[in-house]
Amino acid sequence: MAWTPGAWVEARRAVEATIRDHRPRVLSGLFRVLGDLQLAEDALQDAVAVALERWPADGVPRNPTGWIVTVARRKALDRLRRRTTRRTKSTEVALVAQLERDEASVDDPPEIPDERLALMFTCCHPALSEQARVALTLRLLGGLSTPEIARCFLVPEATLAQRIVRAKKKISAAGVPFRVPPRALLSERLSSVLAVLYLVFNEGYAARSGALVRADLCDEAIRLTGILAELMPDEPEVLGLQALLLLHDGRRAARVGAGGGLVTLEDQDRRLWDRARIAEGAALVQRALRARAIGPYQLQAAIAAIHGEAEQAKDTDWWQIVGLYTALHRILPTPVVALNRAVAVAMAAGPAQGLALLDAPQIAVPLADYLWWHAARADLLRRLGDAAHAAAAYERALRLVTNDIERSYLAARLAACRAIATT
Amino acid sequence: MKYLLLIYGDEGQNQDVSPEAMGRWRKVTEDMTAAGVLLGGEALQPVATATTVRAPGGKVVTTDGPFAETKEQLGGFYFIDVEHLDDALRWAAALPASEHGSIEVRPVMSFD
Numbered sequence: 001m002a003w004t005p006g007a008w009v010e011a012r013r014a015v016e017a018t019i020r021d022h023r024p025r026v027l028s029g030l031f032r033v034l035g036d037l038q039l040a041e042d043a044l045q046d047a048v049a050v051a052l053e054r055w056p057a058d059g060v061p062r063n064p065t066g067w068i069v070t071v072a073r074r075k076a077l078d079r080l081r082r083r084t085t086r087r088t089k090s091t092e093v094a095l096v097a098q099l100e101r102d103e104a105s106v107d108d109p110p111e112i113p114d115e116r117l118a119l120m121f122t123c124c125h126p127a128l129s130e131q132a133r134v135a136l137t138l139r140l141l142g143g144l145s146t147p148e149i150a151r152c153f154l155v156p157e158a159t160l161a162q163r164i165v166r167a168k169k170k171i172s173a174a175g176v177p178f179r180v181p182p183r184a185l186l187s188e189r190l191s192s193v194l195a196v197l198y199l200v201f202n203e204g205y206a207a208r209s210g211a212l213v214r215a216d217l218c219d220e221a222i223r224l225t226g227i228l229a230e231l232m233p234d235e236p237e238v239l240g241l242q243a244l245l246l247l248h249d250g251r252r253a254a255r256v257g258a259g260g261g262l263v264t265l266e267d268q269d270r271r272l273w274d275r276a277r278i279a280e281g282a283a284l285v286q287r288a289l290r291a292r293a294i295g296p297y298q299l300q301a302a303i304a305a306i307h308g309e310a311e312q313a314k315d316t317d318w319w320q321i322v323g324l325y326t327a328l329h330r331i332l333p334t335p336v337v338a339l340n341r342a343v344a345v346a347m348a349a350g351p352a353q354g355l356a357l358l359d360a361p362q363i364a365v366p367l368a369d370y371l372w373w374h375a376a377r378a379d380l381l382r383r384l385g386d387a388a389h390a391a392a393a394y395e396r397a398l399r400l401v402t403n404d405i406e407r408s409y410l411a412a413r414l415a416a417c418r419a420i421a422t423t
Numbered sequence: 424m425k426y427l428l429l430i431y432g433d434e435g436q437n438q439d440v441s442p443e444a445m446g447r448w449r450k451v452t453e454d455m456t457a458a459g460v461l462l463g464g465e466a467l468q469p470v471a472t473a474t475t476v477r478a479p480g481g482k483v484v485t486t487d488g489p490f491a492e493t494k495e496q497l498g499g500f501y502f503i504d505v506e507h508l509d510d511a512l513r514w515a516a517a518l519p520a521s522e523h524g525s526i527e528v529r530p531v532m533s534f535d
Contacts, residue, residue: 125508127508127512173530173532174508174528174530175424175426175506175507175508175511175530176507176508177506177507177508177509181509185509
């Protein structure tokens, strides 16, 4: 095929599409063979450069992904050969020998098995720090660049790059396995994967500063959870997390008011909710619950589904939510869950009952410096008509807030309470 | 891959040398041997028996005691050869000391 500008544009698009859609699969396949994430990434980059050069002239290959994998393996082999002359390691010599044996023709590239799941478990291995898990997952499975991730988590780019490099080195040096863990380890390891995906979503949903919602991170978390659900369809907690994310995401548009302010669930214009997304989430919860292996994500999703069912805030079935929080607190007996349960009790039985629970030492002591404990108290005091104490609680909350949008929300509530208190 | 399982514990607290405890140590060691992963391992004398040597500029300085005073002391080690980190972690968790102290799992650097 002759080189033409049209062919060039078309080839470039094909390369981009292949990488966008198949990068994690290609990387996981390379990592399995090479045992070195850095080498896998470098080799992939080399292969993309070759594709950009060759595809405009030769045409887009029949199996673009396989073509990339084959070329990347060859490039990895080149890199290893260069490296081995300097400092020969027996393991690398063995790897070179194996790669040479396996070297396939570019015309007949192999089918690549789907190893994204194994890559997810490697990236989320508990031997890595939580931040490294999140960063690696976004980098290798989400395809976000290091500067993008650094921006999301408000850390200097150099710091994040350093963390990623260190984590990749640890994976190789400490022998973190590339596999889906066996049954005995699965629940512990899966909870680490789910926690990472949940963290990514939350980072996008409740951004700590700047814009209130960072849609790209929410979308990425939902996409990755969707892949996980597709690869592990029988794990109810995976479905539970997927449901939870969809249900929260369905309310995204209503959560930010005109002028960018935070709108609480109670005050949201429910016509802005994405009903299709919420229905999809609700159906997933039902499916997950049928497996009769209750877990925290399923319960949180069930709570979100009940909110999603209510046409208006006043239609909310708060007693059912209290029941679900009680069940959640049995599995996850944390003060924050107790706080949420207390708020649900306030909505079901009245603010005085809720406030009594909030002020119980089991909640009040550990959450004394927790923004939302003060905000919840303030809200219940306001509902009880005690504007002066409500204002004091909002002041405490305001001292703890870090997000500008949340700050302006709390400041507006405080101003309203002060206005009532002085009249 | 080869790993060193470094067993740390509070010497003052953890002196369980009951026949039951010794039996559990023996069992793990036998299991490691049966699995063909055990390369070596020892229990160490208390840290009070330690001597630290430094030779800055070639001048040998010998001092009584450990390199660092810490709450948990190195009490022994196992040296194992397993497939990957997960296997090493599984053996570490099987050591009775993991209940009271902590086991540091360190991969061995290879220079081959």
